[in-house]
Amino acid sequence: MKEITAYKCKKCGRIHYPKHERCLTCKHREFEPIHPEGNVKLLTFTQIFNLPWGFDERFLYIGVVQFANGVKAMGQIDAPDGADLRLGMTLKAEWEPVRTVFDEPVYGLKLKPLG
Amino acid sequence: MRDVAIIGVGMIPFGRRDEDTLVDMLAYASMKALDDAGVDAVDALYVANMGGGVIQRQTAIASALVDRLSLLPAAADLVENGPASGGSAVKNGVLAVASGYYDVVLVAGGEKMREVTGWRATDFVATLTHPETEYPYGITLPGMAGMFTRLYMEKYGVTREMLVQIAIKNQTMGALNPYAHVEMMITKEGVMDSPHSVVNNPPAATPLHLYDMCPVSDGAAAVILCPLNRVKELTKNLPVVVAGFGQATDTHTLAEREDPTDLKAVTLAAQQAFERAKMKPEEISVAELHDAFTILEIAESEHVGFFKKGEGGKAVLEGKTRLGGQLPINVSGGLKARGHPVGATGVAQIVELTWQLRHELPKERQVKGAKAGFSINFGGFGNNVVAFVLKRGEK
Numbered sequence: 001m002k003e004i005t006a007y008k009c010k011k012c013g014r015i016h017y018p019k020h021e022r023c024l025t026c027k028h029r030e031f032e033p034i035h036p037e038g039n040v041k042l043l044t045f046t047q048i049f050n051l052p053w054g055f056d057e058r059f060l061y062i063g064v065v066q067f068a069n070g071v072k073a074m075g076q077i078d079a080p081d082g083a084d085l086r087l088g089m090t091l092k093a094e095w096e097p098v099r100t101v102f103d104e105p106v107y108g109l110k111l112k113p114l115g
Numbered sequence: 116m117r118d119v120a121i122i123g124v125g126m127i128p129f130g131r132r133d134e135d136t137l138v139d140m141l142a143y144a145s146m147k148a149l150d151d152a153g154v155d156a157v158d159a160l161y162v163a164n165m166g167g168g169v170i171q172r173q174t175a176i177a178s179a180l181v182d183r184l185s186l187l188p189a190a191a192d193l194v195e196n197g198p199a200s201g202g203s204a205v206k207n208g209v210l211a212v213a214s215g216y217y218d219v220v221l222v223a224g225g226e227k228m229r230e231v232t233g234w235r236a237t238d239f240v241a242t243l244t245h246p247e248t249e250y251p252y253g254i255t256l257p258g259m260a261g262m263f264t265r266l267y268m269e270k271y272g273v274t275r276e277m278l279v280q281i282a283i284k285n286q287t288m289g290a291l292n293p294y295a296h297v298e299m300m301i302t303k304e305g306v307m308d309s310p311h312s313v314v315n316n317p318p319a320a321t322p323l324h325l326y327d328m329c330p331v332s333d334g335a336a337a338v339i340l341c342p343l344n345r346v347k348e349l350t351k352n353l354p355v356v357v358a359g360f361g362q363a364t365d366t367h368t369l370a371e372r373e374d375p376t377d378l379k380a381v382t383l384a385a386q387q388a389f390e391r392a393k394m395k396p397e398e399i400s401v402a403e404l405h406d407a408f409t410i411l412e413i414a415e416s417e418h419v420g421f422f423k424k425g426e427g428g429k430a431v432l433e434g435k436t437r438l439g440g441q442l443p444i445n446v447s448g449g450l451k452a453r454g455h456p457v458g459a460t461g462v463a464q465i466v467e468l469t470w471q472l473r474h475e476l477p478k479e480r481q482v483k484g485a486k487a488g489f490s491i492n493f494g495g496f497g498n499n500v501v502a503f504v505l506k507r508g509e510k
């Protein structure tokens with residue numbers, strides 16, 4: 001997924017997303033830019049019913065996921081009310097509109113149950 | 116470093132205060148604190164507020180307040196540190212007095228959140244999340260708490276009943292506190308057991324429900340600080356001593372925490388506060404924890420060392436954290452019932468503990484013989500946390 005750039009510490013290997021000036025573990029300053037790939041594992045999630053200004057939906061599922069190459073990120077989960085979401089399940093990751101600002105779509109990580 | 120005492124406190128009832136502006140509220144609470152201490156001049160003000168610029172479109176709130184109070188030409192600073200603004204402002208005031216630079220300091224915290232819709236207020240608080248990797252998704256602070264709760268329940272066996280019992284305890288205490296926003300008692304029947312509970316207490320940010328959340332409130336609180344060795348000449352009040360304080364930070368984004376159930380900044384802030392105070396968690400008589408969400412009262416009580424990990428929820432069920440229990444937590448009603456005008460909260464916690472340590476509350480909500488108090492003011496989702504240990508001083 002080329003839209004997301006994560007930063008792998010060249011000294012200790014810790015993966016950062018978003019960017020930091022120094023590694024959160026070893027304080028090293030050099031990073032290799034990497035892009036997350038493949039499906040993701042669902043680390044945690046919530047279904048939010050009281051949405052902030054800017055969202056007209058009745059609810060949103062939001063989760064934190066981990067890609068196979070270690071990149072962790074937050075994203076919206078595209079699932080119907082009452083969906084059977086479980087910790088550790090595999091989801092498909094896409095880069096799609098996640099909200100609209102001044103009639104323009106804002107793109108972000110959209111996660112979809114497989115199958 | 117000099118020892119610092121709290122010699123005056125003031126607060127206005129939290130809730131919906133349509134008739135007052137943000138600076139009105141800060142001014143009313145400040146006047147109460149000045150009058151309580153019996154001082155009429157200060158060297159400096161630290162004002163805690165998160166949303167003036169966003170909600171009211173008013174900036175430089177400290178300059179407005181110092182003028183309104185006729186405390187010119189005192190130094191005046193605004194402290195914005197998200198929901199921990201209050202704790203941060205008190206800490207800055209304490210450092211200013213401890214350093215020897217200022218003698219009499221006013222710290223006031225306030226927030227006016229009800230003048231916008233809940234939709235807008237939720238968005239305002241969400242602006243503390245990461246602008247690229249969190250905020251655009253529509254994440255809210257309750258949403259952050261929901262994701263945290265799911266993991267904490269799984270790892271430590273926290274149950275829905277434990278969370279419900281915190282809501283019941285804090286709303287029961289809030290009903291006795293004239294400064295609390297929510298003065299309605301609730302029952303387990305009404306929010307969990309009966310068929311109506313689904314309507315009364317719907318899911319808000321799963322697995323959290325409506326009654327796991329603090330309300331959106333207006334309010335303000337203030338304290339007066341001075342060096343301990345000047346207490347006698349400045350006030351007739353019994354001093355409350357700032358025995359220790361601590362502050363620590365954690366990753367901005369939730370996704371970057373190696374163990375998202377580990378609230379490292381809470382642990383570190385509490386450790387620093389206890390070390391500076393040369394005290395242990397067992398010596399605390401009353402605690403004000405940051406229960407913006409019921410899960411946080413349990414998680415914080417464990418992270419600061421009141422209970423072992425996984426024991427905080429059981430302690431709630433056993434009544435250990437009720438008034439009269441081993442360690443009463445949030446006798447004020449906490450954020451859950453007192454309300455959470457974000458900039459005011461950290462200061463309101465210190466006001467409540469000062470009342471408790473002076474033994475001047477009505478019997479039904481006074482912790483008998485309270486000698487030491489503790490507070491946690493939790494900013495962001497745990498990425499900036501301030502802790503205090505306070506001690507009852509001597510006349």
Ligand SMILES: [Zn+2]
Nearest residue numbers: 009012023026
């Ligand atoms: Zn590194």
